[in-house]
Amino acid sequence: xxxxxxxxxxxxxxxxxxxxxxxxxxxxxxxxxxxxxxxxxxxxxxxxxxxxxxxxxxxxxxxxxxxxxxxxxxxxxxxxxxxxxxxxxxxxxxxxxxxxxxxxxxxxxxxxxxxxxxxxxxxxxxxxxxxxxxxxxxxxxxxxxxxxxxxxxxxxxxxxxxxxxxxxxxxxxxxxxxxxxxxxxxxxxxxxxxxxxxxxxxxxxxxxxxxxxxxxxxxxxxxxxxxxxxxxxxxxxxxxxxxxxxx
Numbered sequence: 001x002x003x004x005x006x007x008x009x010x011x012x013x014x015x016x017x018x019x020x021x022x023x024x025x026x027x028x029x030x031x032x033x034x035x036x037x038x039x040x041x042x043x044x045x046x047x048x049x050x051x052x053x054x055x056x057x058x059x060x061x062x063x064x065x066x067x068x069x070x071x072x073x074x075x076x077x078x079x080x081x082x083x084x085x086x087x088x089x090x091x092x093x094x095x096x097x098x099x100x101x102x103x104x105x106x107x108x109x110x111x112x113x114x115x116x117x118x119x120x121x122x123x124x125x126x127x128x129x130x131x132x133x134x135x136x137x138x139x140x141x142x143x144x145x146x147x148x149x150x151x152x153x154x155x156x157x158x159x160x161x162x163x164x165x166x167x168x169x170x171x172x173x174x175x176x177x178x179x180x181x182x183x184x185x186x187x188x189x190x191x192x193x194x195x196x197x198x199x200x201x202x203x204x205x206x207x208x209x210x211x212x213x214x215x216x217x218x219x220x221x222x223x224x225x226x227x228x229x230x231x232x233x234x235x236x237x238x239x240x241x242x243x244x245x246x247x
Contacts, residue, residue, distance in 0.1 A: 031052065046131060047133070049131075057148065060152070061151060061152050064155065065152075065154075065155070067155070068158060068159060072158045072162070076162050082158050082162050164198065167198060167200045169200065170206065172196065172240070174194070174236060175194040176193055176194075176227075176228070193227060197214070
């Protein structure tokens with residue numbers, strides 16, 4: 001049921017001095033030393049830290065917009081094309097349809113609760129009040145912050161519901177990271193394996209079945225250990241493709 005394609009690629013370990021993450025970590029350390037918190041004082045303004053957060057937000061916005069534009073207008077013909085595809089799939093059509101008398105009240109309540117949660121987060125108070133250096137900044141934030149939220153969420157609906165036409169069968173690609181990253185895994189351990197899955201546009205049920213199999217595969221300690229330690233791409237592919245038969 002699960003196909004990894006004709007080829008698989010597993011990243012091979014390199015010498016530690018050739019690892020780009022080392023130099024990224026050094027650069028971040030220097031940045032924090034220069035612009036971060038260097039003393040503890042309740043009345044001190046951390047303008048450098050606020051500037052770092054603002055710069056990070058701009059980078060994230062630019063990256064997300066670039067991906068959104070590529071998916072929505074590069075791979076597809078805009079939002080209308082993606083919505084039309086979603087409309088043709090019964091499971092997805094329900095997501096975009098408000099049914100029943102309480103639907104509008106429910107969506108309104110969720111929107112109001114979400115907006116309140118964003119505005120009253122502790123970090124919002126920290127930036128808007130504690131770190132604020134001038135009252136006029138609040139006036140600018142009153143329209144700039146909602147605009148930022150609108151832009152960064154503009155393609156949230158389009159990206160996950162865009163489906164590639166012409167794909168005949170499911171395929172997957174497995175990547176093994178040189179350096180594991182913290183990603184809130186259920187077992188509390190750093191994540192070292194990334195699996196990308198593509199399915200035909202109308203294979204919604206098959207997509208869910210494959211995700212269930214992947215979940216079982218990655219929660220099996222013995223199989224997970226083999227995937228993490230195996231360096232031969234062909235053996236990794238065979239292990240994934242024939243995993244169900246080995247159980």
